[in-house]
Amino acid sequence: MVSYCDNDAATEPQSESETELGGSRSVAVAFSRSRSVAVAFSRSRSVDLADLLFRIIWLIGFNGKYEIGALHRSGSPTFLVLKPIEGNSDILLIGYLRGGTTFTGEILGLREGNFYMYEPLHKWSTWDYYKPGYSCSLENEHCTMSTRTDSFVMDILRGLYKCDSNHLLKSLQMWQLLKGRGFRDSIQNPTWANYFPECHGKVEGCIEKVISRCANATARVSKVPRVSVSLAAQLLNSVPNLKIIHLVRDPRAIMASRHALKWTPAPGGSISLCNKMKEDYLESYMMRTTHPGRLLTVFYEDLVTNPAKTVQMMFDFAGYNFDEKEQNRLKNMTGMTTKNILNSETRGTSLRIALAWRKRVNETFLNVMNPGCNDLYKFLGYPPLKTNIDLYNSSIPLRISN
Structure with a gap:
């Protein structure tokens, strides 16, 4: 009955x-x-x-x-x-490779009770990203039209947020699970077992045991830098508890970090990056009307200059409690040293790292990159930097209001 x-x-x-x-x-x-x-x-x-x-x-x-x-x-x-339960929303973090998504993803995903999925599209695409109807290169302006890409990507992401074990097993490998617990070394380091008590030090069967925790998690969080805001927005109707956080960072800082790793070299890589950033930001602006309260734009520069205020904003958006335990965790992550992190203006380790890119590049780098991104700087509120003097001028902030 x-x-x-x-x-x-x-x-x-x-x-x-x-x-x-x-x-x-x-x-x-x-x-x-x-x-x-x-x-x-x-x-x-x-x-x-x-x-x-x-x-x-x-x-x-x-x-x-x-x-x-x-x-x-x-x-x-x-x-x-x-x-x-009101609050405790599932979160999809959208950003850009080397754009601060790892740091931000750990703030959100490693919160106690959450289930964190690290870059679930990585297996299918390393140097491409997806937007409605297209698969686009991260290395140049080229996009390939596809009638199957949208449904393929949406099926994967929808399955992950519904804790479908088949999608989880197909999308997440052991190295991603390690990162999803905040472990930054490889499985060869025996201390990995400390992060996975349910596996009892055995790799065999560990993935299945970890993903079984998805369904009973307080919330699910994933960072997905290989999908556009416009494509991700299609999930909102079928995953009602999902919210999107769009993380933006100065494209020059992103490209400086990629340059050090020999990833997506300019000018092709910078043009691809700035095209995606512009499309994402415009889409996020429109979503304030089409999906009110379902998307939050966060600037990485705000996160590192005022972490407590910015994390409080993200947690409020997600329905998470920014309690003393979370404040202490943030303090350890950012390197802040003051007793009251909520009232702190201290600049810690995260900010020094965020500022370092200006000392690693020069005017030649700017000359190669700027033509494809100049209009984006003002659009997003980033200061114009044209010379070595500008780069080394510490009085020029990471970001100005737009």
Whole structure:
């Protein structure tokens, strides 16, 4: 027997399931269009009600995502209505290779209770990114039209946020899981086991054990620098708990970091980068109207110059609590040394790293890069830098208001 309750719409349930639970003669679950869940069950008097409710929530896999909205115990069966917990949104972090996404992803993804997925599209694309209808090179302006790319990418990302084990196994390799726990060395370093207590030091079967934690996580976070904002926006209708954070950084800083690694050399790489950044920023601006409250633009320069304020903004957007434990974690990550990080203006290690790019490049670098990106600097609020004097002038801020 399946009973169904939906106070928001007089519709049939979208899906139902029924199972047996120890001490309970029957348990039925129904999902409404409003994302509420109604559970109807009959039980023997010998079973503690609180224990039964706890076991039901875990059984149907909603722990950390739902809370008890109503409980009706008159008559039989008993009705339990579970409502989605406000806040604790899943987050898709979109940015650019060497644009600060690793640092920002760890701030969001390594929060206690979150499940962090590191660059799940890496397996399918190293030097390309995806936008609606196209696969585009990170090394030049070339884009290839494709009728299958959109559905392929969306299926992967949608599957990840729904904790589909097949998509998780296909997308995440062991090195990505290591990074997803904040471990920056390889599996050859035996200390990796300290980050994966569920694996007991054994690599075999570890991936399966890790991804099994996805469904019961407080929230899921992924950093995906190989997808455009416009393509990612298509996920918002099918993943209602998802929000997007778009991370922007000075393209000259990004290219300086890539140059040191011999990645995507200018001018081809810089033109590709600035084209994507412009399209992403324009799309994010339009999304404020089409998807209000679902996208937040964050500037990396704001994150490193005022980390506490910027992280507080991101956590508020995601519905996360920026408590003392998270403040201390941020303090360790940024190298800040003051006692009260919330009121701190101290410039720590993260800022020194963010400023270092200006000392690693010269006027020749700017002359190669600027033609493809000049219009973007003013658009995003970055100062014009044309000479070595400009580069070494510490009074010129990382970013000016746009």
